[in-house]
Amino acid sequence: LPLLLLLLGQLSAAALVPGFRPPAVPLIVNSPYNSVWLAADRLTDTWSTHWSGPIKALFGAVRIDGKPYRFMGPDQSGPASMPALPQTNVTVEPTTTTFTFQQSGVQLQLQFVTPPYTNSSVHLPVTLLVFTLSSLDGQQHDLSLYYDNSAEHVVSNTLEEVTWNTFSRASGSGTAAIKGAFFGTTAQKIFGQGSDTINWGYQYTAVPDTADTTSTVCVAQDGRSAFAQGQPLPPVDTKKPRPCSDNWPVTAVEFAQIRVTAGLSATRMVAFAYNEVLSIEYFGTGLAPTWQAHYGNDTTQLLAAVLDQQGQAVLAQAAAYDAYLAQVLTAAGGDVYHTLTALSYRQTVGATVQVQAPPGFHGDWLFMKEISSDGDVSTVDVIFPASPLYLALNP
Numbered sequence: 001l002p003l004l005l006l007l008l009g010q011l012s013a014a015a016l017v018p019g020f021r022p023p024a025v026p027l028i029v030n031s032p033y034n035s036v037w038l039a040a041d042r043l044t045d046t047w048s049t050h051w052s053g054p055i056k057a058l059f060g061a062v063r064i065d066g067k068p069y070r071f072m073g074p075d076q077s078g079p080a081s082m083p084a085l086p087q088t089n090v091t092v093e094p095t096t097t098t099f100t101f102q103q104s105g106v107q108l109q110l111q112f113v114t115p116p117y118t119n120s121s122v123h124l125p126v127t128l129l130v131f132t133l134s135s136l137d138g139q140q141h142d143l144s145l146y147y148d149n150s151a152e153h154v155v156s157n158t159l160e161e162v163t164w165n166t167f168s169r170a171s172g173s174g175t176a177a178i179k180g181a182f183f184g185t186t187a188q189k190i191f192g193q194g195s196d197t198i199n200w201g202y203q204y205t206a207v208p209d210t211a212d213t214t215s216t217v218c219v220a221q222d223g224r225s226a227f228a229q230g231q232p233l234p235p236v237d238t239k240k241p242r243p244c245s246d247n248w249p250v251t252a253v254e255f256a257q258i259r260v261t262a263g264l265s266a267t268r269m270v271a272f273a274y275n276e277v278l279s280i281e282y283f284g285t286g287l288a289p290t291w292q293a294h295y296g297n298d299t300t301q302l303l304a305a306v307l308d309q310q311g312q313a314v315l316a317q318a319a320a321y322d323a324y325l326a327q328v329l330t331a332a333g334g335d336v337y338h339t340l341t342a343l344s345y346r347q348t349v350g351a352t353v354q355v356q357a358p359p360g361f362h363g364d365w366l367f368m369k370e371i372s373s374d375g376d377v378s379t380v381d382v383i384f385p386a387s388p389l390y391l392a393l394n395p
Contacts (some may be wrong), residue, residue: 016091017339024051025090026097027058027112028127029350032369033198034274036153043072043099043110044084051371052196054255057150059220059250061227062133064104066229071101071108072147080224093322094345105137108259113255114346115306115314117320117393122291123354124271126302128311132284133258134265143258147270148250149181149205150220151155156199158245161186166216168209170383175304178271180206181217181251182299186241191281196371201276205251206303207269208310214254224251271307275299279353280367280377287355290364328392341389348386 020042027048028036035054040046047055060072061082069085076082082262085108095116098173101108111130117123139239164183171177184202193199207213216223218234226233233254242249255268275297278286288297295302306314325345329338352368367377369387 002016005371016093016342017335020092020339022092022343025092026346026350028272029114029346030123030125030127030274031276031279031353032196032371033201033276034125034153034203035350037170041090042084042087043090044070044074044087045347046074048073050197052154054156054197055249056153057148057220057248059146059148059224060110060148061224062106062108063144063146063227063230064106065143066230067104068230069103071110076224077389078225079220080221080308082224082228092343094325094342095162095318095322100138104141105135105139105356106141106143107134107136108132109134113311113315113318116317117349117354121317121336122294123289123349123352124291124306125275125289126271126306128314129183129270129272130311131255131268131270133260133267134263135260135262138262138332140259140261143260143266144227145255145258145268146224146252148220148223148252149203150248150250150274151203153203153274154183154185154199155244156193156195156197158209159243160199161241162244162249163241164249164251166215166217169300169304172304175301176309176310177204177209177309178300178307179209179213179215179237180204180253181215181272183249183251186216188277190278190286198274198276199272200278201297201336202269204273204275204299204303205253206271206273206300206307207255212255212257213268214256216252217249218252220248220250223250224246227254267310269307271303271311271313273299273303274304279355282358285358287358287365290354290356293356342361345389348389351382351386 025038035051036048048058061070068082070082071085085101091098097112099110109132113128129261166181182202182204190200216233222234258266279289280287299350329341368382370376
């Protein structure tokens with residue numbers, strides 16, 4: 001796995017334009033609704049947002065030899081305050097965004113990996129967050145990692161009422177043992193939102209079920225404060241349902257007892273998924289995303305399959321696909337063309353949903369959503385600029 005992760009982070013890196021600064025960095029980009037970006041240079045500068053602007057908060061912190069630092073999300077007030085971990089680099093490949101941080105002899109590499117969407121694959125609504133920790137100075141370091149995401153991912157307005165549950169799933173054939181939690185609005189008014197953000201369906205956060213990993217749902221400030229102070233994460237919050245902005249509930253994860261030294265790195269991962277239930281209304285008929293037919297509309301089954309064997313299948317596919325596109329794009333237009341197209345890949349694919357055809361029809365259908373419009377899809381003005389990519393990739 002360490003060799004695979006090294007490959008994933010470095011494949012075609014030499015072909016990217018050094019120091020390229022994306023206007024917005026893709027983080028979790030799977031569909032027009034599940035589309036989270038960083039509109040800043042550093043991951044600690046501001047909150048991540050939906051492409052249309054509303055905050056969709058992701059937060060991360062690391063404790064290095066007892067001292068906490070945040071590497072994702074802006075500084076918090078009071079006991080949750082932590083200094084920013086210095087970010088040294090960010091690169092954007094077609095399926096993978098990589099942030100690199102260094103502090104006190106330790107390097108943290110955070111990768112957002114979206115499964116590649118090819119002509120032989122199903123469009124999966126999941127992104128892997130892969131954390132790789134290593135010793136830069138050859139010394140032993142004791143580390144812990146913290147991650148959370150808010151319920152903002154399931155609402156169009158933060159006054160909307162949300163609820164949640166935790167889950168666990170035993171390992172099986174081709175699936176890992178996992179645990180985590182999911183958020184959803186109580187109203188679940190499918191296709192009833194009045195904006196470009198979704199307020200139906202369910203957002204899932206999952207991690208491998210290991211003894212040194214804790215998963216909970218808690219008040220954002222409480223979870224971050226507990227980690228900053230070296231305390232256990234709070235128990236699962238039972239004050240539900242409640243408005244999203246009422247003490248900001250988050251799914252929080254801590255990876256404890258991580259030790260790195262010379263030649264010994266450590267990898268941890270979080271899977272972030274969104275089950276939209278129905279993705280498109282086609283002349284009065286709601287169409288379900290294609291992946292549901294492959295996983296029995298069971299999001300935990302999808303997550304357990306993606307996280308099996310530490311996510312090696314997804315990571316290998318992403319690495320190979322990025323390497324293939326690097327060769328093709330560089331040959332077609334050089335380093336600049338490769339760099340720009342690598343950034344536009346997820347923007348294009350992330351504007352698309354793959355759904356099961358309505359009764360009387362066969363196969364899977366693809367729809368591309370307009371941005372900031374009245375909800376039109378698959379219009380000429382979105383198909384035309386996307387057509388070169390799709391004609392080349394033939395998804």
